[in-house]
Amino acid sequence: MSGKEVLPLVEGGKGIAVSNGQSSGAWAAAGGIGTFSGVNADSYDADGNIVPQIYQGRTRRERHDELVEFGIRGGIAQARMAHEMSNGQGRLHMNVLWEMGGAEPILHGVLEGAKGLIHGVTCGAGMPYRVAEIAVKFGVHYYPIVSSARAFRALWLRAYNRFPDFLGGVVYEDPWLAGGHNGLSNSEDPKKPEDPYPRVAALRTMMNSFGLTEVPIVMAGGVWWLSEWEHWLDNPEIGPIAFQFGTRPLLTRESPISDAWKQKLLSLKPGDVYLNRFSPTGFYSSAVRNPFLEELRQRSERQVAFVVEPVGEHTDAFLLGPRGRPVYLAPHDRERAEGWVHEGYSTALKTPDNTLVFVTPERSREILKDQVDCMGCLSACAFSNWAQNEEGTTGRRADPRSFCIQKTLQNISHSEDVDNQLMFAGHNAYRFGSDPWYANGFVPTVKELVERIATGY
Secondary structure: OOOOOOOOEEEOOOOOOOOOHHHHHHHHHOOOEEEEEOOOOOOEOOOOOEOOOOOOOOOHHHHHHHHHHHHHHHHHHHHHHHHHHHOOOOEEEEEEEOOEOOHHHHHHHHHHHOOOOOOEEEEEOOOOOOHHHHHHHOOOEEEEEEOOHHHHHHHHHHOHHHOHHHEOOEEEEOOOOOOEEEOOOOOOOOOOOOOHHHHHHHHHHHHHHOOOOOOOEEEEOOOOOHHHHHHHOOOOOOOOEEEEEOOHHHOOOOOOOOHHHHHHHHOOOOOOEEEEOOOOOOOEEEEEOOHHHHHHHHHHHOEEEOEOOOEOOEOEEEEEOOOOEEEEEOHHHHHHHHHHHHOOOOEEEEOOOOEEEEEOHHHHHHHHHHHHOOOOOEOEOOOOOOEOOOOOOOOOOOOOOOOOHHHHHHHHHOOOOOOOOOOEOOOOOOHHHHOHHHHHHOOOOHHHHHHHHHOOO
């Protein structure tokens, strides 16, 4: 893969300093494919200290430009670190999200500044039509991340058919099992997981029809013991196959996450990770159930529809803000709203869907500050209404039911706070607590983990 024979074991990219040069370099040194994240990667000062990503710009556009500069410097720094740690073994990939802010200039900047150090680019979270063209320009392989044969077909017919020689593999990221953002379509039920085998077999059939019989598929999401996937090996319906591990590398000595995060992983139980739709990207995401997600869930439950003039069942006036401007609610919703106000959730914030959500004054101030401080970390953000277009806006009202994803992922990556931040994880994360290999809190090195995985268990 990516021009070299390697173990068919891939480290999954995890953004905001979670998959970094240290972890990916160690994975490559063990003979597999290490993947560092190009999403807001850390850079360092002359003394080796992490440079805080503090924004000085007065406008979102100015702060967005700063974010791109941070991303390029950080990506180059992580590529160099990974290259040094890999000792020339394995392969090194960079992971980017197509829907991240500044994806194209960051990808260009890092590949230009780290020439020869990066062998492949993995890219998902959207439809990355142009990633092939960019990767080929710098002579590296590209690995689109898809969740269905239909998605790959669209990518191939529109763009990738012009760059077949550099298609290193196709990553199938299972939308029900993988951690982070998930590619569930509108026709798929988040509560009804589908068996990945027929979905991957369909992807292989599609790839074969395009002459891609020797291009490997990388199975991502839900992979723990390879022995559980033995029927996929040497299987003509599946073809060449590799396996990606996103969650398991979190619990290694080289993993940069906090000790509190690692201990939390060891304590998870079945059901502690679930799909939610609070992300400002609009995608479903898979994360650990904690007070952060519970607050978002409860916030959305304190929600009622409103109109600005009485109509239909919306007959009861409800006064908003210090000026007491009236909106109109259904009678039963007015009673609920008054109950929430009595409980201390006295500030009502308007959503893009003509509803009100009720929060405490303190939470309201935090939400509004985070929206004002937006630095454009996504191509389009529901929470702040930023968009990467000439207007700098999605054209919709900012949505207080969501959150600043940049802020919380920076916080969990650089602190011990695992309760009040978003903690992405795959749905198999509970297996840390039941797998006997991790008994008594054992935390392996990356080399030990790769060797263990290669045994099948």
